[in-house]
Amino acid sequence: MALGEEAGAEIGLIGLGTMGANLALNIAENGFPIAVFNRTVEKTRRFHAAAGVLADRVIPCETLEAFVAALKPPRAIILMVPAGETVDRQIAAVRSLLSRDDLIVDAGNANFHDTDRRDAEARQLGLPFLGIGVSGGEEGARRGPSIMGGGPRTCWDRVAAILEAIAAKYEGSACATWMGAGGAGHFVKTVHNGIEYADMQMIAEVYGIMRDGLVMTPPAISDVFASWNNGPLKSYLIEISAEVSRAQDPVSGGPVLDVILDRAGQKGTGRWTAIEAQHLAAPATTIEAAVAARNLSARLEERMSGQAIFGAAPQRLEAGAVNVEMLEQALVAGKIVCYAQGFGLLAAASQAYDWSLPLPDIARVWRAGCIIRSSMLNEMAGALADNPGRNLMFAAHFAEQLKQTQESLRRVVAASSLAGLPAPALAAALSYFDTMRTGRLTTNLVQAQRDFFGAHSFERVDMEGAHHGPWRKD
Ligand SMILES: NC(=O)c1ccc[n+]([C@@H]2O[C@H](COP(=O)([O-])OP(=O)(O)OC[C@H]3O[C@@H](n4cnc5c(N)ncnc54)[C@H](OP(=O)(O)O)[C@@H]3O)[C@@H](O)[C@H]2O)c1
Numbered sequence: 455m456a457l458g459e460e461a462g463a464e465i466g467l468i469g470l471g472t473m474g475a476n477l478a479l480n481i482a483e484n485g486f487p488i489a490v491f492n493r494t495v496e497k498t499r500r501f502h503a504a505a506g507v508l509a510d511r512v513i514p515c516e517t518l519e520a521f522v523a524a525l526k527p528p529r530a531i532i533l534m535v536p537a538g539e540t541v542d543r544q545i546a547a548v549r550s551l552l553s554r555d556d557l558i559v560d561a562g563n564a565n566f567h568d569t570d571r572r573d574a575e576a577r578q579l580g581l582p583f584l585g586i587g588v589s590g591g592e593e594g595a596r597r598g599p600s601i602m603g604g605g606p607r608t609c610w611d612r613v614a615a616i617l618e619a620i621a622a623k624y625e626g627s628a629c630a631t632w633m634g635a636g637g638a639g640h641f642v643k644t645v646h647n648g649i650e651y652a653d654m655q656m657i658a659e660v661y662g663i664m665r666d667g668l669v670m671t672p673p674a675i676s677d678v679f680a681s682w683n684n685g686p687l688k689s690y691l692i693e694i695s696a697e698v699s700r701a702q703d704p705v706s707g708g709p710v711l712d713v714i715l716d717r718a719g720q721k722g723t724g725r726w727t728a729i730e731a732q733h734l735a736a737p738a739t740t741i742e743a744a745v746a747a748r749n750l751s752a753r754l755e756e757r758m759s760g761q762a763i764f765g766a767a768p769q770r771l772e773a774g775a776v777n778v779e780m781l782e783q784a785l786v787a788g789k790i791v792c793y794a795q796g797f798g799l800l801a802a803a804s805q806a807y808d809w810s811l812p813l814p815d816i817a818r819v820w821r822a823g824c825i826i827r828s829s830m831l832n833e834m835a836g837a838l839a840d841n842p843g844r845n846l847m848f849a850a851h852f853a854e855q856l857k858q859t860q861e862s863l864r865r866v867v868a869a870s871s872l873a874g875l876p877a878p879a880l881a882a883a884l885s886y887f888d889t890m891r892t893g894r895l896t897t898n899l900v901q902a903q904r905d906f907f908g909a910h911s912f913e914r915v916d917m918e919g920a921h922h923g924p925w926r927k928d
Pocket of ligand 1: 469470471472473474492493494497534535536537540544561562563564588589590591592
């Protein structure tokens with residue numbers, strides 16, 4: 455009997471790209487026999503040939519029929535293909551070969567609205583379906599990702615043992631959790647990615663202040679990042695920032711950072727976070743600024759034209775305006791604000807979509823395996839558990855940290871602004887902080903304007919009810 459024709463695999467995986475191949479090896483390494491299938495057959499062969507000692511636990515299948523036959527019923531199949539129509543096409547192709555109780559798990563970066571739709575379609579037909587977010591990139595997929603599940607709880611329970619086994623562990627607890635029905639898992643993954651955008655952007659802004667404002671070399675900047683990784687900012691992103699700042703370019707012989715074009719793309723999850731934040735009236739301004747910053751970075755030629763017309767700003771900071779300790783504190787403050795916004799968005803979505811998202815558990819599954827893993831997330835898990843329904847900035851531990859660091863954030867944003875150094879995400883974080891601690895904003899004027907031109911009415915500070923102003927009537 456040829457490989458792929460024995461019903462021996464605990465689980466199957468379709469799509470042996472970067473994520474799928476590593477996830478399949480991780481599953482095999484954890485003792486679960488796995489059947490694999492890839493559109494391009496040659497890739498399946500190469501994958502099996504390179505699986506080494508794990509090859510015995512991998513059943514490479516060259517047709518979908520052989521793949522389905524290789525799985526123990528009731529079957530469970532992970533899809534790791536590009537999000538969008540490909541997922542729908544792949545589901546349709548494999549579903550026609552499956553039994554009613556066979557489970558399909560979409561583990562790509564789906565838009566949660568698509569997952570909601572697929573979940574509804576599957577439930578209508580009584581077919582098991584899960585949408586799970588997987589974070590951690592290539593290395594995470596191989597050594598232990600962070601996994602955010604969505605769909606019927608009964609479906610999650612069917613594969614939970616495998617997903618928990620392959621997930622990253624934080625002090626022994628698996629970073630894999632069921633988040634709620636339908637698209638809940640993919641929504642949590644989307645917000646994770648939005649926060650990732652903001653985390654990266656704020657670090658890049660601080661890098662820019664060191665590079666252009668303080669005229670520091672990449673190796674000196676690397677030392678600063680490395681030292682921050684021993685403090686409150688300890689995180690994977692700070693760790694790799696130290697590493698990439700130190701790396702030498704074999705072609706130019708200089709720092710590799712100096713030869714990398716300052717133009718970034720975005721695949722969609724950051725934009726989806728910003729769209730959802732607006733849709734749910736749960737502003738995630740730091741994330742929104744980070745998404746916009748990537749889009750603006752892509753306009754390289756336009757930026758060069760702007761520089762030709764207006765000239766580059768002075769950029770170098772005035773002596774003593776900012777030091778690296780202040781930058782560290784500014785980043786701590788910015789990070790707290792960013793996560794407060796992210797968790798605020800999750801809370802708003804939980805209510806709007808009737809999900810009961812477990813916010814402390816979300817912080818817990820992000821503590822290891824994923825790109826935004828950090829020591830601060832452990833403290834956030836505790837703060838979210840102790841302060842349900844409250845802005846994370848107001849939890850005692852973070853309120854205290856903000857009291858100590860907000861002045862540095864203010865000085866850094868002000869100094870950057872005076873020097874013409876763009877710091878949009880840090881500035882957005884500062885504005886949010888200032889707004890959320892202002893008891894009386896200026897929206898009374900907006901309300902007056904709205905009533906003036908549209909008779910929208912306004913509330914008064916001293917009386918109940920809807921009121922109109924004594925405006926002139928032309
Ligand atoms: N890369 C990351 O760091 C990362 C992290 C988290 C989540 N994700 C998500 O994980 C998913 C997979 O990403 P990846 O980085 O592994 O992608 P990838 O390396 O480009 O691999 C894509 C896989 O999907 C297959 N595929 C592509 N188009 C297909 C089609 N029309 N029909 C059937 N199979 C098709 C490819 O098969 P062929 O060999 O035939 O082309 C390949 O095996 C995506 O949703 C991605 O957003 C990626």
